[in-house]
Amino acid sequence: MSVFEELRSVRSARSSGKRDNKAAFIFLLPWLIGFICITLGPMIASLWISFTNYNLIQKPQSVGFANYIRMFQDPRLINSLRVTFEYVFVSVPIQLALALALALLLDRGMRALPLYRSIFYLPSLLGSSVAVAILWRQIFGQGGLVNQVLGGIGLHNLPGWISDPRFALGTIILLNIWTFGAPMIIFLAGLRQIPDMYYEAASIDGAGRWTRFAKVTLPMLSPIIFFNIILQLIGAFQSFTQAFVVSGGTGGPSDSTMFYSLYLYQQGFANFNMGYASAMAWLLFIIIAIITAVTFVSSKYWVFYDN
Missing domain, CATH: 1.10.3720.10 (MetI-like)
Incomplete structure (x- = not known):
């Protein structure tokens, strides 16, 4: 096998791998969206709120570590x-x-x-x-x-x-x-x-x-x-x-x-x-x-x- 044929084989394998990765990412995308919007996002918001005085009506006011x-x-x-x-x-x-x-x-x-x-x-x-x-x-x-x-x-x-x-x-x-x-x-x-x-x-x-x-x-x-x-x-x-x-x-x-x-x-x-x-x-x-x-x-x- 010549050098050019080896290069073409490597490129073909890489492109095939990229297609597989894209397919896997597409299948994982609904879970990722749900994880970010339903789990990770609210967790980060909760962590920020924990450093505030917040009653669900007025705007949160920062109180530092007072709640802890x-x-x-x-x-x-x-x-x-x-x-x-x-x-x-x-x-x-x-x-x-x-x-x-x-x-x-x-x-x-x-x-x-x-x-x-x-x-x-x-x-x-x-x-x-x-x-x-x-x-x-x-x-x-x-x-x-x-x-x-x-x-x-x-x-x-x-x-x-x-x-x-x-x-x-x-x-x-x-x-x-x-x-x-x-x-x-x-x-x-x-x-x-x-x-x-x-x-x-x-x-x-x-x-x-x-x-x-x-x-x-x-x-x-x-x-x-x-x-x-x-x-x-x-x-x-x-x-x-x-x-x-x-x-x-x-x-x-x-x-x-x-x-x-x-x-x-x-x-x-x-x-x-x-x-x-x-x-x-x-x-x-x-x-x-x-x-x-x-x-x-x-x-x-x-x-x-x-x-």
Whole structure:
């Protein structure tokens, strides 16, 4: 092949590559427009607003870091962080443990598996809806279904579970645990991918059921566990609907269900402190980012990959 033919071949390859890049860019263009206009643009605007005093009516007035300083002096915000952390770090582990237990049960090859899988997945579709939150409020109210059932077995003078500060948050935690369907389906898919030869080799070595679970199932399932932890943590920190509906939008009783997202909503859309609410949103973003980063860093010590 002559030098000129080689040059023509290189030019042809380059032009073909450019056409492929243009086609890829055209297909990505709708997503890029949506990302810039719906996600990145509002984020930048929110960051700017967080340094202002803005009530949605008058023009924003710059106040520097006053909103961020105010956050650390706001006792209700600190309480909302405490409530949110308690909700996240109690409900998420229990929810994932229940999801894994049910996935292990379904993985044993039950009859009518698709039916059970659909039934268990259904709460995940309904758990964050307003209708289910209203139903939950009726179930745990003073004269609700729970108290009626307990009264039927001789227990009387029971509290209104959602009107008692000692139990109100627990009812919302229970509601989140109830929505275990999505992580259960993901766990079940992961269990189906574990090769049987590992269990056979462990059985030949004399490993019992619990040893096989600890030494084979958990390590092989650890990437799925890690994936579910990240998804559920991020989702739990942003929980809003359950607390808003169950408490009637107040975060009561006595701010016992005042989630961070609910307090942010109150500041932004009830008190019209949009600058302060934007600063709160960025604090939540930083908290989620730090916890996610810590989880990613820790994963190298307990997440097992085939390679």
